[in-house]
Amino acid sequence: GAVVSQHPSWVICKSGTSVKIECRSLDFQATTMFWYRQFPKQSLMLMATSNEGSKATYEQGVEKDKFLINHASLTLSTLTVTSAHPEDSSFYICSAIDVDNTGELFFGEGSRLTVL
Amino acid sequence: GDSVTQMEGPVTLSEEAFLTINCTYTATGYPSLFWYVQYPGEGLQLLLKATKADDKGSNKGFEATYRKETTSFHLEKGSVQVSDSAVYFCARGGQNQGGKLIFGQGTELSVKP
Numbered sequence: 001g002a003v004v005s006q007h008p009s010w011v012i013c014k015s016g017t018s019v020k021i022e023c024r025s026l027d028f029q030a031t032t033m034f035w036y037r038q039f040p041k042q043s044l045m046l047m048a049t050s051n052e053g054s055k056a057t058y059e060q061g062v063e064k065d066k067f068l069i070n071h072a073s074l075t076l077s078t079l080t081v082t083s084a085h086p087e088d089s090s091f092y093i094c095s096a097i098d099v100d101n102t103g104e105l106f107f108g109e110g111s112r113l114t115v116l
Numbered sequence: 117g118d119s120v121t122q123m124e125g126p127v128t129l130s131e132e133a134f135l136t137i138n139c140t141y142t143a144t145g146y147p148s149l150f151w152y153v154q155y156p157g158e159g160l161q162l163l164l165k166a167t168k169a170d171d172k173g174s175n176k177g178f179e180a181t182y183r184k185e186t187t188s189f190h191l192e193k194g195s196v197q198v199s200d201s202a203v204y205f206c207a208r209g210g211q212n213q214g215g216k217l218i219f220g221q222g223t224e225l226s227v228k229p
Binding site for chain 2: 004006032034036041042043044046049093095097104105107108109110
């Protein structure tokens with residue numbers, strides 16, 4: 001099946017720095033990708049919808065200047081956590097729709113961010 | 117607002133035991149319903165889905181039936197294996213959701229030999 005890959009799978013950074021997480025669709029083109037955040041023992045919370053070639057659509061309560069999303073190509077979306085703080089530590093997961101084929105939603109393996 | 121509620125875990129079972137993980141949803145209209153599984157260290161994988169009332173999704177011995185009258189989509193398996201140990205997420209989509217899903221909180225299943 002279609003594969004979505006995230007990089008890095010885990011990252012540790014100092015408070016105040018910015019971190020970029022990549023989400024790639026490896027064998028299909030994805031005009032739309034989604035970014036989720038998952039807290040320990042909790043559900044996935046949709047952060048934003050990433051649209052290729054246009055601005056991302058953020059969910060209510062998500063700071064767009066804090067979580068910058070860029071979807072510059074049909075196979076790559078990036079999430080940049082700017083000026084990271086310890087409360088940004090979380091598991092970030094992306095997903096992408098294989099629109100041209102099955103229409104199925106595929107998830108990346110997630111990226112664990114720890115901010116010291 | 118629309119939501120998905122799952123039974124709390126962790127759930128610990130012996131191999132070959134019967135599994136039920138409850139899931140109920142609130143929604144306007146008739147959303148598509150999904151079960152995803154997350155094995156340790158891996159991303160979410162679609163386990164099964166149902167797109168309309170009374171549909172039964174099934175895969176790998178797991179089943180779930182879309183019950184409109186009880187707004188439920190309980191996951192069942194007749195005989196679990198150690199390899200089924202994972203976190204299971206119930207989720208709903210909806211008309212014009214375009215791939216946006218609302219997830220339950222996840223239920224961790226641990227199967228002991």
